[in-house]
Each structure stands twice: as C-alpha cells, then as structure tokens.
Amino acid sequence: MSMTDFLNAEDIMKAVGAFTAVDSFDHKKFFQMVGLKKKSPDDVKKVFHILDKDESGFIEEEELGSILKAFSPDARDLSAKEVKILLAAGDKDGDDKIGVDEFTALVAES
Template identity: 55%
Template sequence: MSLSSILSADAIATAIKDCQAPDSFCPKKFFQLCGLAKKSPQDVKKVFGILDNDGSDYIEEEELKFFLQRFCSAARVLTDKETKAFLNAADDDSDGRIGVEEFQAMVLS
C-alpha cells in the first residue's frame, strides 16, 4: 500500500512544498495540508503502518527524520530540532517513540 492510495498526490505535494525550508515543518499543519487530518481512524492507522518503516509498531526518532521522504522521495530530511519537536509533541507516554494510538491522537486532534 502507498500513501497515494489514501491521500491525493496534489495534497501531498502542497504539504511538502509548505515545509521545504529547514525548521519550517509543523506536524499539525502538515497533516491538515496533506488531508490526513480529515481521514478516518482506520486510514490514519494505515498511514502509520506505512511510516513504521521497520514494522516495530512504533515510529522511532530515526524513522521520523525521513518522515517527509515517505510522502515524497525528493523531500528533505527533517532537522534534528524538527525531529525532536515532532517526537515530543506525539509521544504522550515519554517512551521515546510514537505508537499508533499516539499518532492517531496527534493527527485527528
């Protein structure tokens, strides 16, 4: 399954373009622009599965660095500052990784 089977290519392109500059990535805004915030919890869970590159049922800091590239291979890597801010914003139980429930809560809030 690919992200373009859940989200429109145009919406993904718009979201990627919005955060091209280093340190301009905002997860909430990205989820709004790419259309993920309007999707069902089931679709958000499917996207989580795609983003969980190693199949661990968690998105770890190393996977977050390449978050934008999962949406568009030509996108930039997140900066360390953006990666840590993203992790801190979603990691409700402070275990250093984002579980599917934490991801859904962040996307759909």
C-alpha cells in the same frame, strides 16, 4: 501500500512543498494540508504503518527524521530540532517513540 492509496497526490506535493525550509516543519499544518486530518482513524492507522518502516509497531526518532520522504521520496529530512518537536508532541507515554494510538491522537489534535 503507498500514501497515494489514502491521500491525494496533489495535496501531498503541496504539503511537502510548503516545508522545504529547514526548521519550518509544523506537523499540525502538514497533517491538515496533506489531508490526513480528514481521514478516518482506520486510514490514519494505515498511514502509520507506512511510516513505520521497520514494522516495529512504533515510529522511532530515525523514522520521524524521514517522515516527509515517506510522503514524497524527493522531500527533505527533518532537522534534529524538528524531530525533537514532533517526538515531544506525539510521544505521550515518554518512551521516545510514537505508537499507533499516539499517532492517531497526534493527527486528531492537528
């Protein structure tokens, strides 16, 4: 599976392109621009599984750092500051990782 199975390639390019500057990443705006906000909870869960590279059932800090690259291989990595902000927004139970339900809620909040 790839992101383009669920999201429009043009929307992905525009969304990734909007956050090329370091410390500019805004997950709420990104999820809206990429079209994830409009997707069903099932599709959001499928995207979660693409982001969960090690198939642990969670998106850990390292995976969050390369979240943009999961959408577009030539995108940049998030800065440490951006990762901390994204983790804080998504990690509702304080275990320093984002589970599928937390991710679905994070997208829905956007």
